[in-house]
Amino acid sequence: MKIAVCIKRTPDSESRFKVAASAAGIDETGLKFDLDDFASYAVEAALQINEKGGGGETVVYAVGPDSVQESLRKAMSMGADRAVQLKADPVADGIAVARALAAELKSGGYDLVLFGKHSFDNSAGVVGTATAELLGLPCVTAASELNVSAGKGTARRELEGAAELVEFPLPAVVTIDEGVARPRYPSLKGIMAAKKKPLESKPAQLGAVRVTIARMELPPERPAGRILGEGTAAIPELVRLLQNEAKVL
Amino acid sequence: MANVLVVAETRNGELRKVAFEAVTAGRKLADASGGGEVHALLAGPAGIGGKAEQLARYGADVVIVVESADFAQFARESLAATAADRARAGRYRAVVLGFSSQGRDLGPRIAARLDAPIAADVTELAVTGDTITAKHPGYANKVIVTLTLSGAPVVLSVRPSAFTAAETPKAGRVEQGQATPASGPTVRVTEVKEGAKGRPDLGEASIIVSGGRGLKARENFKLIEELADAFGNAAVGATRAVTDDGWRPHADQIGQTGRQVSPQLYVAVGISGAIQHLAGMRTSKTIVAINKDKEAPIFKVADYGIVGDVLEVVPALTAAVKEARKGH
Numbered sequence: 001m002k003i004a005v006c007i008k009r010t011p012d013s014e015s016r017f018k019v020a021a022s023a024a025g026i027d028e029t030g031l032k033f034d035l036d037d038f039a040s041y042a043v044e045a046a047l048q049i050n051e052k053g054g055g056g057e058t059v060v061y062a063v064g065p066d067s068v069q070e071s072l073r074k075a076m077s078m079g080a081d082r083a084v085q086l087k088a089d090p091v092a093d094g095i096a097v098a099r100a101l102a103a104e105l106k107s108g109g110y111d112l113v114l115f116g117k118h119s120f121d122n123s124a125g126v127v128g129t130a131t132a133e134l135l136g137l138p139c140v141t142a143a144s145e146l147n148v149s150a151g152k153g154t155a156r157r158e159l160e161g162a163a164e165l166v167e168f169p170l171p172a173v174v175t176i177d178e179g180v181a182r183p184r185y186p187s188l189k190g191i192m193a194a195k196k197k198p199l200e201s202k203p204a205q206l207g208a209v210r211v212t213i214a215r216m217e218l219p220p221e222r223p224a225g226r227i228l229g230e231g232t233a234a235i236p237e238l239v240r241l242l243q244n245e246a247k248v249l
Numbered sequence: 250m251a252n253v254l255v256v257a258e259t260r261n262g263e264l265r266k267v268a269f270e271a272v273t274a275g276r277k278l279a280d281a282s283g284g285g286e287v288h289a290l291l292a293g294p295a296g297i298g299g300k301a302e303q304l305a306r307y308g309a310d311v312v313i314v315v316e317s318a319d320f321a322q323f324a325r326e327s328l329a330a331t332a333a334d335r336a337r338a339g340r341y342r343a344v345v346l347g348f349s350s351q352g353r354d355l356g357p358r359i360a361a362r363l364d365a366p367i368a369a370d371v372t373e374l375a376v377t378g379d380t381i382t383a384k385h386p387g388y389a390n391k392v393i394v395t396l397t398l399s400g401a402p403v404v405l406s407v408r409p410s411a412f413t414a415a416e417t418p419k420a421g422r423v424e425q426g427q428a429t430p431a432s433g434p435t436v437r438v439t440e441v442k443e444g445a446k447g448r449p450d451l452g453e454a455s456i457i458v459s460g461g462r463g464l465k466a467r468e469n470f471k472l473i474e475e476l477a478d479a480f481g482n483a484a485v486g487a488t489r490a491v492t493d494d495g496w497r498p499h500a501d502q503i504g505q506t507g508r509q510v511s512p513q514l515y516v517a518v519g520i521s522g523a524i525q526h527l528a529g530m531r532t533s534k535t536i537v538a539i540n541k542d543k544e545a546p547i548f549k550v551a552d553y554g555i556v557g558d559v560l561e562v563v564p565a566l567t568a569a570v571k572e573a574r575k576g577h
């Protein structure tokens with residue numbers, strides 16, 4: 001199957017974040033960046049589909065500055081066949097990113113286009129679904145299970161207090177939630193092979209950018225916690241505080 | 250003056266809480282942009298029009314009722330097309346919806362169809378002249394990002410519970426609207442599996458009791474269920490360690506890659522407090538932690554901590570909470 005996976009490069013989620021002096025971004029000094037979590041699930045899902053199908057091609061796409069090449073290489077070291085960078089400065093406008101991806105994917109002849117459910121930094125979940133709309137393809141969002149074969153697919157989505165099972169024709173767009181696949185670690189052989197795989201770079205057709213970051217700030221710190229005591233002896237005090245201080249009982 | 254269109258979420262023929270919150274957010278936005286009207290799109294199966302009055306109570310000046318057998322299920326393509334058509338016809342300043350599993354899906358579809366900018370998971374809104382600014386938590390709730398959106402309309406999906414639904418009764422003049430059918434291939438719902446009955450959703454619950462690997466075995470999760478029952482209408486959550494082991498469904502997972510919640514009370518039982526778990530619950534109003542290791546990172550964010558064995562502390566706490574709530 002011919003599968004495209006759209007990926008993003010984001011800072012390691014375990015980092016302690018600081019706001020940059022300009023307040024319009026985070027301070028990147030000392031931060032480690034990597035292939036975004038949900039995007040890495042999407043890469044893994046694509047690789048497994050093609051491994052099971054015994055063939056096909058997996059192509060990874062990223063819109064962004066040259067630093068995204070590192071994440072494209074990472075995806076290739078996991079097993080993707082080739083990569084395309086759509087070159088642009090970082091953009092906060094998900095519709096503009098979708099426009100650039102749709103312009104490129106339109107003529108790609110893909111059976112399946114995969115995205116992460118949302119990205120770590122934007123936490124928006126906009127780009128995948130918007131790209132699908134622009135391509136006129138059916139789109140399943142936040143799939144926690146996915147099966148594709150012979151021109152159609154089925155998926156499961158978690159709703160609030162329920163789950164939805166769906167069916168869709170290919171070609172289609174799917175955004176991947178946790179549960180579909182855990183990403184593999186690239187092997188040494190994979191890392192070596194990725195260096196020789198093709199990585200094409202061309203300008204992104206973003207169009208108008210209408211969402212910009214005005215400011216970033218850190219949320220207020222929680223006041224330091226307090227330990228009431230040990231074992232069941234601490235329960236009366238906890239119940240008293242829940243009644244009188246927190247007022248939840 | 251600028252009008253706002255709210256896409257009101259329904260499921261199984263009922264309005265959902267996020268629908269009223271979205272109307273409240275839409276009301277604020279309309280008032281802040283010089284006193285426009287709020288129009289609520291109420292789409293669902295035959296009979297959904299009977300719910301129009303509820304939207305009026307929360308501030309809808311006009312309720313556009315679209316009844317179609319297709320909307321008995323989540324007909325995403327048709328719903329998005331219907332909302333986009335209405336948004337175009339009404340020349341709205343903004344389209345507002347909830348950032349629920351349905352709203353996450355619909356928001357970008359509507360924005361793409363309208364070629365409109367979108368801000369997702371919004372917690373605060375402000376209007377200054379021609380621009381709308383929206384705050385939303387990024388980086389797994391670790392950074393608050395303020396976005397500026399230019400142009401009209403803009404699409405805004407609001408984080409559940411961020412805008413408390415407030416009653417501001419309006420006329421709620423009812424108009425009948427028409428569904429726009431999907432124009433291309435569609436995703437078809439084959440089955441909806443309802444989750445455990447009788448518990449509120451994690452996003453809507455005011456109290457959540459959550460369990461981690463410290464519970465040691467799947468069977469011990471019944472202690473969590475019993476404590477949740479003692480609190481009354483509490484929801485049950487879990488860590489990834491627990492959902493990975495299959496003790497609880499993935500949908501119960503709280504954290505960076507699971508649900509993000511902000512209840513009045515979050516009780517963390519046998520949970521270490523890994524950064525990815527904290528990302529999903531650190532904005533809870535009050536946090537209680539029970540853990541046998543007094544160095545566990547969860548105690549750094551817990552307002553009240555008890556150091557002890559869950560198998561011993563939880564049953565006793567359940568009894569004490571029942572006692573305290575006698576008469577409720």
Ligand SMILES: Cc1cc2nc3c(=O)[nH]c(=O)nc-3n(C[C@H](O)[C@H](O)[C@H](O)COP(=O)(O)OP(=O)(O)OC[C@H]3O[C@@H](n4cnc5c(N)ncnc54)[C@H](O)[C@@H]3O)c2cc1C
Nearest residue numbers: 461462463488489490504505506507519521526541558559
């Ligand atoms: C990319 C990524 C995404 C992730 N996303 C999430 C996410 O969304 N949600 C999430 O939860 N995790 C997530 N994780 C996993 C996270 O890092 C932790 O591994 C996980 O939260 C640990 O779960 P836990 O607290 O149940 O288990 P543990 O870390 O094993 O902690 C168990 C705790 O129970 C205590 N304990 C043991 N026995 C007892 C007893 N008898 N009585 C009392 N206390 C006891 C121990 O002291 C310990 O503190 C993610 C990880 C990664 C890498």
Ligand SMILES: Nc1ncnc2c1ncn2[C@@H]1O[C@H](COP(=O)(O)O)[C@@H](O)[C@H]1O
Nearest residue numbers: 006063115116118119122124125126127
């Ligand atoms: N700049 C980008 N280039 C390629 N894909 C992206 C980009 N930004 C986001 N995506 C994809 O869209 C998904 C959702 O991102 P977001 O809309 O930012 O939450 C991500 O998981 C990626 O799969």
